Amino acid sequence: MQDLAEQDGRRPVRAPAQRAGLAPEAIAKVFVITGPSGVGKGTLIRALLERVPELELSTSATTRRARTGETQGEDYWFLSEDEFDRRVAEGDFVEWAEYSGRRYGTLRSELERRTSTGIPVVLEIEVQGARQVRASMPDAVQIFITPPSHEALRVRLVGRGTDAGEEVERRLKVADEEMDAQHEFGHVVVNDRLEDAVDQLEGIVRSNLNN
Secondary structure (H helix, E strand, O other): OOOOOOOOOOOOOOOOOOOOOOOOOOOOOEEEEEOOOOOOHHHHHHHHHHHOOOOEEOOOEEOOOOOOOOOEOOOEEEOOHHHHHHHHHOOOEEEEEEEOOEEEEEEHHHHHHHHOOOOOEEEEOOHHHHHHHHHHOOOOEEEEEEOOOHHHHHHHHHHHOOOOHHHHHHHHHHHHHHHOOHHHOOEEEEOOOHHHHHHHHHHHHHHHHOO
16 A cells, blocks of 8 residues: 555654553553544544543644634644654654655554553544554454445545545545455444444444453
8 A cells, every 4th residue: 555654663652651560451452543534533532422421532733724713732742753753763753654645543541551551542543553453462452434425535635625636536545455354354344324424333342441
């Protein structure tokens, strides 16, 4: 696949500290939710967090500019190209990937401060990043969100009104490649009717939290 980022294998995510003479603490569950741009990952995740309040969403870092209404540290950690480079070199990312000429990644600190205290975490990341997490954290629950059809995805991308026509076509081309990879994931949710997709997503999460 084009734009496949290199894996950051410098340091694994640390498990919670083990007390002398006691069994290791259980590591909090990590849920990786991925899928093509425009498929509705953000909407599904917001609904999931309302239904399963013990979950927390990890805030990703990106080199893209903030959109109107977005807040530093809540929607994303907005980093300059130089700052992103520095943090990659220092091994600060669990995963990172390039998409549409911009870079996105999960800061190790964002993940560890939750998992170390037993809080289950949701990662909303690109397919390339999900592959990196799978390699470094094989116990993470991986969920792929797919649209009901290519045309439905086109309608959603155009309807967002955030991208020019050329960018929409480029995103659709990448989306086709990403949808070919859905067989790699343990769970696939078709986001056709929102309520049904949220029900299915909640079921996957709760069944894994109870294991």
